[in-house]
Amino acid sequence: MDSSSSEVAQDFSPFLKIFKDGRLVRLMGCDVLPPSRDPATDVESKDVVISKDDDVSARIFLPKLHHPTQKLPLLVYFHGGGFCIETPFSPPYHNFLNSIVSKAHIVAVSVHYRRAPEHPVPVAHEDSWASLKWAAAHVGGDGPEEWLNRHADFGRVFFAGDSAGANISHHMGIRVGTHGLPGLDLRGIVLVHPFFWGVERIGSEAQKAEGVGIVDNLWRFTCPASSGSDDPLMNPAKDPNLGKLGCERVLVCVAENDLLKDRGWYYKELLDKCGWKGVVEVMEAIGEGHVFHLLDPDSHNAVSLLDRIASFINHS
Template identity: 75%
Template sequence: MGSSSDEVAFDFTPFIKIYKDGRVQRLAGCEVIPPCKDPGTNVESKDVVISKDDDVSARIFIPKLTDQTQKLPLLVYFHGGGFCIETPYSPPYHNFLNSIVSEAHIVGVSVHYKRAPEHPVPIAYEDSWTSLKWVASHLNGNGPEEWLNRHADFGKVFCGGDSAGANIAHNMGIRVGTRGLPGFNIDGILLVHPYFWGVERIGSEAQKPELHAAVDKLWRFACPTSTGSDDPLINPATDPNLGKLACKRVVVFVAENDLMKNRGWYYKDLLEKSEWQGVVEVMEAKGENHVFHLFNPYSDNAVALLHRIASFINHS
């Protein structure tokens, strides 16, 4: 007879298990790569503490520079993982940021926010907001991180992320638009397979009720205080502040076989029907599934996604 500590309260295999005694077992996203100079891209990375009290940190990436006074576009990136798994130090994210920073020739800040269930949503949003304020503290060149002081062009700031991280990037755009962050302007937001949801089934969601129920359950698990899948944090259609998104350009990446594909297209429609005055476009990868680019980064579709991110950032 098994002990009570072996009884599972929440099973979201192959990602995470929670036992009735409160123990958390992450089944993915636990491997770590230290900061380094990547031999393939010549991108250098280092880890920084953003807030010791709040346990918020980041990994910063910088490309090979021939001019040490050069200013580069800045990307603040939020990783995915259902708000529960992965970090900026996980191999898929470390490698993806290396690739973006090299391809687009930018400075990257990959945020390490605290994860559910130990730190339930909305803590991830609060940590991400703390991170944006920390980045903004470098506007006048006298912040705590020299790479940002010396090389970040604050006239070309972008926010981005994938899955739950794309959700965070969107919500940070809403916060900047509604609360303001003096001197900090977001040029564009890039959302890769964004984790948006809703009670009403749209598109192909109705054909997969078991997956729809699993996504509902995951959101409730990550954010126990939520009103449900029509919470404005997860469903932009219910957010009265959607039109205040603080940027003029958005690119949304979706994957043909991803359950959340319909939400990406719907997000485009919502923005275009709101009072938001920007331009939004969607790029769909045929034959692919959720966050395919992280696990098959050399595929044609993953390379096309990377090129599109770089051209979006370097658009003049």
């Protein structure tokens, strides 16, 4: 047997490993749940194809309706996973979307974008923008997906995501502000533990050298063409379009024990100073780590996070 078949060339545990023979093995985020009617929340879900050629799709979630023609706020969700693992079909994301759709009583589109390293960043961002244009094609009520035609209120649209998905949500908000998306009124974005970074250390990052190295390496791995950690894709402070964010409200959720916590607070500081005219709020979960709400969804802090997001959407 060729020894290269078992020798690791790049180890990005706990995400994935690449072997010297070229094999890529994802170590987590590979489990899949089918769409269904969730017995706990009575939320129904189904999968749709957005671009067959590019393998972009989505899982759509619809709550129990009060009447057959009811219009509901639309949430477009971008999953996390360092741009390289997880899908909308992974149990933590499927279950979280069921919960937020039920709690906030909204329609949700959870986007399945292509992942690195097979499809390096910014492919995920381009796929996400294509997904938003697909969603906006339903504004007149004659798009390809009947749930959106009948029930999505395009005057009340929100983007949300966690970690890498929060990074994508931010950039989609920038694109709405700079390019526009006719017929779609983006009311706010929710960034949960956003995956932002930079060359200059801020806050507690200087005391966490090992974690800093992991983040630096992961970014280079998922975006090999990047200029580095100060790439505007990773560092909002370096983006000249930051003040053009295309919504009036932002909710940033951070966790006390998360290496990325200070980046979330810094993002608020940047928005407050860049000329953007909206309002940004920060919610910090004490004693918690990165994406804790997906790992322990029934915990007090996870329920509080869910409640805050639902409140943010429903009080627009």
